[in-house]
Amino acid sequence: MRERLRRIAVLLGVFLKIGAFTFGGGYAMIPLIEREVVEKKKWITSDDMLDIIAIAESTPGPIAINSATFVGYKTCGVFGAMAATLGVVLPSFVIISVIAAILTQFQDLEAVRFAFNGIRAGVLALILKALWSMYKKCPKSPVAYILMAGSFIAAAFTPVDVIYIIIACAVIGLVTSLWMARREQT
Numbered sequence: 001m002r003e004r005l006r007r008i009a010v011l012l013g014v015f016l017k018i019g020a021f022t023f024g025g026g027y028a029m030i031p032l033i034e035r036e037v038v039e040k041k042k043w044i045t046s047d048d049m050l051d052i053i054a055i056a057e058s059t060p061g062p063i064a065i066n067s068a069t070f071v072g073y074k075t076c077g078v079f080g081a082m083a084a085t086l087g088v089v090l091p092s093f094v095i096i097s098v099i100a101a102i103l104t105q106f107q108d109l110e111a112v113r114f115a116f117n118g119i120r121a122g123v124l125a126l127i128l129k130a131l132w133s134m135y136k137k138c139p140k141s142p143v144a145y146i147l148m149a150g151s152f153i154a155a156a157f158t159p160v161d162v163i164y165i166i167i168a169c170a171v172i173g174l175v176t177s178l179w180m181a182r183r184e185q186t
Helices: 002-020 026-040 046-058 063-106 110-137 142-157 162-185
Strands: none
Touching (some): 026 063, 026 110, 046 063, 046 162, 142 162
């Protein structure tokens, strides 16, 4: 019991750190979550993390919060999920509350605008790193490349809702897997 409470406290601390020092939203947090829980703490495997990202992306809500919840649950059950979720949300809540209270006084300062431009560039780099990390771990096949390209084109250049793209990819992946399994049996 004592070990479980200690791990929940560590989980809370890890996600407080991730939540406090990550700008740019959930996709920017993914590399940090992966480094902390897969590489440093070894609570889950890289495959688990890839599954968690896929599930977190497919469920309603922000990907960072969903990922934290799933990691916490996998690590320490319901209380771990609560601790990880609180940890990832609390810093942003506090920071946004403070910024909202004072930003209106400083929003016209050139230094503030430059700082936010720098933050945007850093966030883009973190998102690209998450994309590269996920790409390296995903299975590669002609069908996967076609799905990836088609999904990007549909999401970026058409008014199709992203949920329909995700559903279509899941159905195509399932049908392809079943077809390949049946083909191997014959």
